[in-house]
Amino acid sequence: MKKLFIISGFLLLVVYAFALMSFKKPDTGKIVLRWATDPNPARKVQTKLFGELNPGLEVTVESGAMEKLLVQCATGTGPDIIDIYGATQMDCYAKAGLLLDLTPYASKMGFDPSKTYPSLKEDLCVDGKQYRFPCNTGGNCVIYNKKIFDDHGVEYPKPDWTIEDFIKAGKKFNEPGKSGQTHIPLASFYPYWVFIDMYYSLGGRYYTDDGLKSKLDSPEAIKALQTYHDMMHVYKIIPSPEVVAGMSSQGGWGSGPIVWFSTGKAAMIMIGRWYLNILVNYPDMAQNIASVGLPRFEGHPPSGLLGCRGPGINAQSKHKEQAMKFLSYLASVDYGTLIVRDGDSLPPNPTLAQNGEMLVNKTVSDPAFHQPFVDAMKTARPIDNSPFINALEVQRWIDERLARVENNPGINIEILMKDLATEINNKIKRNIDRSKALQEKYKSVTGKDWKPEK
Amino acid sequence: MMNRFPWFKFGLMIVLGISICVPFIWMTSASFKHRAEVEEINLIPKKPTLDNYPVVLDMKPDPATGRFLGMKFWRWYFNSIFIAAAVTYLQVLTSCMAAYAFSRIQWKWRDRVFLLYLATMMIPGVVTMIPNFQIMVGLDFLNSYHGLILPAAFSTFGTFLMRQFMLSLPPALDEAAMIDGASHWQIFWEVIIPLARPGMIALAIMTFLGVYQSFFWPLIMLNIEDYFTMPVGMLLLDSTYGRQTEYIMAATVLNVVPLIILFCIFQKFLVKGLQLGGVKG
Numbered sequence: 001m002k003k004l005f006i007i008s009g010f011l012l013l014v015v016y017a018f019a020l021m022s023f024k025k026p027d028t029g030k031i032v033l034r035w036a037t038d039p040n041p042a043r044k045v046q047t048k049l050f051g052e053l054n055p056g057l058e059v060t061v062e063s064g065a066m067e068k069l070l071v072q073c074a075t076g077t078g079p080d081i082i083d084i085y086g087a088t089q090m091d092c093y094a095k096a097g098l099l100l101d102l103t104p105y106a107s108k109m110g111f112d113p114s115k116t117y118p119s120l121k122e123d124l125c126v127d128g129k130q131y132r133f134p135c136n137t138g139g140n141c142v143i144y145n146k147k148i149f150d151d152h153g154v155e156y157p158k159p160d161w162t163i164e165d166f167i168k169a170g171k172k173f174n175e176p177g178k179s180g181q182t183h184i185p186l187a188s189f190y191p192y193w194v195f196i197d198m199y200y201s202l203g204g205r206y207y208t209d210d211g212l213k214s215k216l217d218s219p220e221a222i223k224a225l226q227t228y229h230d231m232m233h234v235y236k237i238i239p240s241p242e243v244v245a246g247m248s249s250q251g252g253w254g255s256g257p258i259v260w261f262s263t264g265k266a267a268m269i270m271i272g273r274w275y276l277n278i279l280v281n282y283p284d285m286a287q288n289i290a291s292v293g294l295p296r297f298e299g300h301p302p303s304g305l306l307g308c309r310g311p312g313i314n315a316q317s318k319h320k321e322q323a324m325k326f327l328s329y330l331a332s333v334d335y336g337t338l339i340v341r342d343g344d345s346l347p348p349n350p351t352l353a354q355n356g357e358m359l360v361n362k363t364v365s366d367p368a369f370h371q372p373f374v375d376a377m378k379t380a381r382p383i384d385n386s387p388f389i390n391a392l393e394v395q396r397w398i399d400e401r402l403a404r405v406e407n408n409p410g411i412n413i414e415i416l417m418k419d420l421a422t423e424i425n426n427k428i429k430r431n432i433d434r435s436k437a438l439q440e441k442y443k444s445v446t447g448k449d450w451k452p453e454k
Numbered sequence: 455m456m457n458r459f460p461w462f463k464f465g466l467m468i469v470l471g472i473s474i475c476v477p478f479i480w481m482t483s484a485s486f487k488h489r490a491e492v493e494e495i496n497l498i499p500k501k502p503t504l505d506n507y508p509v510v511l512d513m514k515p516d517p518a519t520g521r522f523l524g525m526k527f528w529r530w531y532f533n534s535i536f537i538a539a540a541v542t543y544l545q546v547l548t549s550c551m552a553a554y555a556f557s558r559i560q561w562k563w564r565d566r567v568f569l570l571y572l573a574t575m576m577i578p579g580v581v582t583m584i585p586n587f588q589i590m591v592g593l594d595f596l597n598s599y600h601g602l603i604l605p606a607a608f609s610t611f612g613t614f615l616m617r618q619f620m621l622s623l624p625p626a627l628d629e630a631a632m633i634d635g636a637s638h639w640q641i642f643w644e645v646i647i648p649l650a651r652p653g654m655i656a657l658a659i660m661t662f663l664g665v666y667q668s669f670f671w672p673l674i675m676l677n678i679e680d681y682f683t684m685p686v687g688m689l690l691l692d693s694t695y696g697r698q699t700e701y702i703m704a705a706t707v708l709n710v711v712p713l714i715i716l717f718c719i720f721q722k723f724l725v726k727g728l729q730l731g732g733v734k735g
Contacts, residue, residue, distance in 0.1 A: 001647045005547065012540050016599060019536060023680055034677060039690040041521060062677045063689055071674045075588045077596060079677075259493040281489060281518040281698075 031057050031322050034079035035311065036064040037135075040277065042342050049338065050329050057322055073098050073314060080317040081326055084132050085309050087123045087383045088391035094126040095390065099312040100320060102130045102327070111327040116348045123308055123382035133327045136345035137308035138272040139380030140197055140294060141372040142166075147288045148267040151177035157292040159372070160302075163198065163227060166295035170237035173267045185237040187257035187266035191228065191402045192395070194238070194270055197304040199224035200381065201296045206394070210445040211386035212428060216398070217414075217421035223297075225405060226413045233409040241406050270294065272307070273373040276343025276363045286364055293372045293379075306380035310348070346373060353377075387441055388428045397423060429453065485703040489518065492700045506704035523691075523701070526679055527708070530687040535712060537599060537683060538666040541606040545661045546654050549612030553650075554642050556613065557620040558628055568617070575610045587674060597678045606665060612657050619653030620646060655723040663713060684709045 030051075037043055039061070047059040064083050072078040082099070084090045093099050106112035111133040113121040120137055124130050142157065149156055152172045157165065170185035177183070188194050202220035207213060215221065231237040244256065261269040262282040269275070279286055296302040311330075313323045329335050336347030343363050346353045353359055356371030364370070385391045401420050405411055432438045432450055439450040484492050486502040508514040515522045555561075556568045586605060595601030623646065631641045647654075669685040676682055688709070691702045 001651065002643050005543075008543055012536075012543055015536055016540070019532070019599065039692075041524070044524070060677070063673065063686075065673060065689070067670070068674045071584055071587055074584050075591050077591050256493060259489075263490045263493070281516075283518060 028058065030055075031319055033057060033059045033081060033319055033323055033326060035059050035061050035081040035083070035326070036069055036079040037061055037081075037083040037311070038064055040344075042277070042338070042344060045342075046335065046338055049334060050326060053329065053332075053334060054325055057325065059326060073316065076316050078314045078316060080314055080319050080323040081311045082314055083135070083309060083311045086307055087385055088395050090123075090131055090312065091126050091385045091391040093312065094129070094131045098315060099131045100315045100317070102132070102313065102324070103128075105324055106130050106133075106327075109324045109328045111324070111331045115331040117350050117377055119306055119377065119381055120308060123306065124310065126385070127387055132310040132312040133330050134308035134310035134348040135330055136274065136339050137306070137310075137348060137377075138274065138345035138373055139304045139306045139376035140193060140270045140272055141291045141376055142268050142270055142294060143261070143275060143289055143291045144268045145261070145264060145266070145285075145288050146290055148173065148177070148183050148264065151179050151181070152183070152267075153178070154267075156290065157295075159293055159375075161292065161295045162298050163201075163295045164298060167231065167235050167237060170231070170268070171235050174236050184239055184260055184266035185268060186231070187261040187269040188238045189257035189269070189271070191238075191406065192399055193305060194231075195224055195228050195398070195402060196383070197270065197294050198227055198297070200303040200305060201294065201300055203300060203303070206384035207386045211388055212442070212445070214394075214421040214424035214428075216424065217418045222414050222417050225401075225417060228402070229405050229409075229411070229413060232406060240409075264288070272345050273343060273359075273370070274345040276361070279343070279363055289364070289369070290366075291369050291372045293375055302379050304376060304380045306377070306382045308348075309345075346377065350377075386428065388431055388438055389424065393427070394424055481703050481706055484700060485707045487700055489698070489700055492703075506700045507708070510701050510704045510708065525687060525690060525705075526682070527687070527705070529680060530682050530684045531708075531712075533599075533681060534666055534683040534685075534709075537602050537672075538662045540599070540603045541665045542658050542662045544603065544607035545609050545612050546658050548608050549616045549657060550647060550650065550654065551642070552608075552613040553616030553620050554638075554646060557617045558625075558641070558646065559638065571610060572614060575614075583670075583674075590675065595675075597676055597681055599681070601675045602672055602683075605671070606668075609661070612661065615657050616650065616653055619650050623649050652723065655720060659716065659720050659723075662716065666713060 035043075035047070043061045047061060051058050059081070062079060069078060069082060078098075082093070084093060084099075090099070102111070113124050113130060116124075116134055117137060120134060123137075124132055124134070144157065146156065149169075152175070154169050154172050157169065173183040173185040175182065186194075199221055202224055204218060204220040204224060205215050207215060228238075232240050257266065257269065258271075258275070258278055260266040262278060262285055264285065279289070293302050294304045311327065313320055313327070317323055330348055333349060333352065336349040336352040339345070339347040340352055340359055341361050343361050346359070353374055355374055356367035356369070359370035359374070360367055383391070397420055401416055404416065405413070429452075432442055433452050442448075442450045479497060483497050483499060485506055486504070487494075487499045487506075488501060488503055491500055505514065505517060509516055509523060510525060511527050512522055512525055556564060556571075590596060590601050590605070593601075595604070627645050627649070628641050631645050636644065667685060668683075672683045672686045673689070676686060679687070684705070688702060688705050691698045691705065
């Protein structure tokens with residue numbers, strides 16, 4: 001036994017030494033910037049080009065898993081560049097002191113908000129301070145399968161279509177088409193987006209102008225959620241959770257519904273232009289698809305949620321200046337051209353996405369497909385945040401309510417939304433009660449001293 | 455009830471057996487499906503394909519995109535097996551040594567210290583995650599094998615398991631050896647360790663399985679792909695732009711193969727070790 005231990009130990013040491021030797025890499029003398037993002041193969045192309053344009057710098061890509069990020073940043077070993085997937089996440093990171101305030105450097109380095117879409121400005125800032133610059137941006141549109149529309153004898157949607165048109169068309173896919181098959185009307189992979197897009201279409205806001213009260217109990221919010229409820233439980237346009245469980249072999253963010261649409265099982269999907277990244281995996285589908293703007297409520301102009309994935313810089317990074325060069329690169333024509341080519345939403349540089357013609361790429365060569373995404377940038381707006389509450393917390397509560405609607409056809413939407421708004425309002429009050437800084441903020445927006453409720 | 459209604463026992467076992475097997479069957483089935491079919495619930499693929507395996511192993515490009523996935527599968531395989539083997543070796547060794555001290559040597563407050571040591575099992579791993587990570591940062595152990603091996607080389611559970619096993623060995627063995635002039639070191643190596651072999655094998659298998667599939671610690675410790683273990687590497691197949699389920703399943707099948715082989719080889723020892731422990735305890 002002793003011999004076995006000694007031999008095993010010796011063998012492990014030899015293997016260890018051998019493995020370590022195989023790692024020896026020549027030191028290139030370059031400064032290595034770590035970028036926490038998702039493992040999309042396109043990142044390799046993007047970082048390679050950055051390296052070519054900045055010979056002394058190299059960017060390595062690593063997992064942007066939030067748990068990893070938080071542990072590493074808490075111990076001062078986080079990545080230099082951190083991808084942020086929306087204003088809610090940015091709000092949370094910025095308030096936690098994780099991100100560097102870019103405002104003093106942005107203009108000089110060429111990545112201030114004026115270098116991208118004007119409508120994105122709020123999405124890059126928290127309390128007027130810039131914390132990130134977009135990698136890509138865009139609003140959702142409806143991408144539809146023309147073959148399925150033809151099969152069911154449904155007219156292709158027109159650019160100015162309404163929610164009523166959408167419901168009318170959607171209902172027809174539940175009946176057998178010429179092929180004898182029924183289809184899923186809408187592959188909804190993130191209920192939150194469907195709800196928010198409709199709420200924004202009604203001109204809805206999350207908070208009052210001073211950020212002190214939630215407006216999610218407004219008639220607009222109730223109408224938007226009621227419509228979502230009816231689409232699922234009355235008109236059967238969006239599959240309910242039970243139907244989804246019966247159809248899909250796996251869960252996970254978005255992948256089920258995206259696959260239904262990509263494999264010709266669903267007629268429509270509400271999604272950004274980044275869908276083209278997925279479409280390359282389904283080459284037969286490209287010829288069948290077309291896109292149109294989001295449906296609007298009668299009497300209201302079209303609108304929707306504007307989002308962007310954009311990196312900020314770790315406040316503890318040792319290479320802040322070099323990391324800022326990466327943000328300047330994101331604003332460049334060189335980088336934007338890659339985004340146009342890969343179809344990864346819209347490039348941050350608006351001069352490259354003036355019309356559908358400019359966005360034509362190998363995956364979809366029809367300019368008409370790309371045009372609605374350009375138009376969406378003019379009508380969409382970023383998510384509303386309040387300085388008095390953590391945006392991720394609010395989003396989690398909205399997600400919870402949406403799940404309740406999905407699982408309970410008989411739910412009273414009005415009570416649900418009033419309860420949500422009360423929860424948000426109470427949290428805002430508690431937050432102000434506990435924070436001197438928020439009390440100052442309260443004074444600056446109301447002109448009055450904060451008086452806690454008894 | 456079980457004896458009066460044997461069919462009930464068999465029925466229950468069949469249901470349990472099926473519920474355990476179905477995820478494995480589904481995983482294997484999905485690994486032979488095309489992307490268009492992988493979301494469907496049919497267990498038998500309509501048009502089975504073997505292509506997912508060479509794509510995952512980077513021997514063939516993804517047929518849809520014409521691009522290689524660029525996964526360092528063999529390196530990650532090696533890393534996973536090597537790290538699991540090294541941790542297993544060290545953990546069995548340290549657990550046996552600690553267990554010997556807690557079971558065969560009499561010293562003041564021994565059992566109290568053991569209880570205190572055992573109480574550390576009650577602290578959730580997440581609570582100690584940041585302090586542990588901070589220590590690793592201080593030691594400059596990030597992106598290294600030893601950063602994954604050393605923190606896992608000591609185990610309260612392993613010590614507990616081996617202590618219980620060693621307590622079941624008759625004390626007369628030590629006494630006889632001591633009369634013959636053996637030191638503690640000699641008793642440990644020449645008497646106790648050979649007798650504790652079934653317990654050690656059981657601990658080794660459990661440790662190997664646990665470390666081989668551990669995810670969170672390697673995820674936060676490793677940023678360089680060359681050091682990735684299999685579970686961390688497989689994360690590359692799941693991006694915000696979609697999940698390549700058929701590849702994940704092919705990779706998972708390849709990932710579990712060593713575990714199944716290990717279990718088949720050592721199954722006898724594992725069961726025997728647990729049985730022996732049970733009888734003697």
